[in-house]
Amino acid sequence: MTTPNSNPGFSRYNRQTRFAPIGDQGQQQLFDSTVLLVGCGALGSFIANILARSGVGHLLIADRDFLEISNLQRQVLFDESDIEAGFPKAVAAARKLAVINSEVKITPIVKDIDYQNIQQMCNGVDLILDGTDNFETRFLINDVSNKLNIPWIYGGCLGASGQSMTIVPGKTACLHCLMPDGPPQAGTSPTCDTAGIIAPIIANIASVQCAEAIKVLTGNLPSDSRLLIVDLWESHVRHLDLQNLNQSKNCPVCDQQNYRWLSGEKSSFSAILCGRNSVQLNFPEQQSMDLESVADKLREIGDVSVNQFMLRFQTANEAITLFADGRAIISGTDDIARAKSIYTQYIGA
Ligand SMILES: [Zn+2]
CATH class of the missing domain: 3.30.310.10 (TATA-Binding Protein)
Structure with missing residues (x-):
């Protein structure tokens, strides 16, 4: 990996390094970072695009899926030629990102992340980004994040609204603190199938996740626990203060290190x-x-x-x-x- 200071192409990042909280030191920290992106669909393809352009040194992209024409409405990294080529999303993304920024390393992983393989994928990873569309995987990420002390950034969208939360083990509330009953039961919540989704909310929430990622990777960790909730149709943005969420200190993940998703106890096939x-x-x-x-x-x-x-x-x-x-x-x-x-x-x- 070339360093920003030794590379004449460093001017690529000069708009970013001029932003005082990042600077040359922050850029070097981004170069030295490894990020695992779980899911490369709507949120994930936007996140991958921005993090590669921002100079995150190594991006691991794990996705289990292949591309379809209905993805193109909101999955901004892909085009019709990718569908024709028949590549899985992770491979199509890696090919596109290599043309966007050849200075960063992209590793596509065509796999379904599960309790048996996630720990191995987290080897050397500084941050996990949520690009998934399901809570089972998010609770799995939440477990592995706590166990291996790796921050992660939750993001989810439906219709015209979305949410994001930055989770730093030992510092903020975790996903289980926020949802003590675990993931919603299948069939009880609306899905993108029943409620639909518009592309602008994807860009909005993915942008928040990218900004949070850059903050965490440059050492600017969040000072409090908050859940961001955005509704673009109603033009609402609000923060839910989560500081007092787990006052009883009995979260199975944060406080008891009882990893039921990571152990496979809660995993389905x-x-x-x-x-x-x-x-x-x-x-x-x-x-x-x-x-x-x-x-x-x-x-x-x-x-x-x-x-x-x-x-x-x-x-x-x-x-x-x-x-x-x-x-x-x-x-x-x-x-x-x-x-x-x-x-x-x-x-x-
Ligand atoms: Zn917790």
């Missing part, structure tokens, strides 16, 4: 994908899949497209996408049992 009429199936015992040999089998009964990262196969009413790490996404159903049945029918148990 199938998930309905928000707004996609799709189900993802995870097989922890299956770490990889020979996509070519599966493709050979499926070509006899229908249309198959395959590359080194994934395989797609169209059935009568559904489509199967298989990833090289053994996961599958069944599109055309939001019924987990049906999805498992399709998987068993075409891929095998």
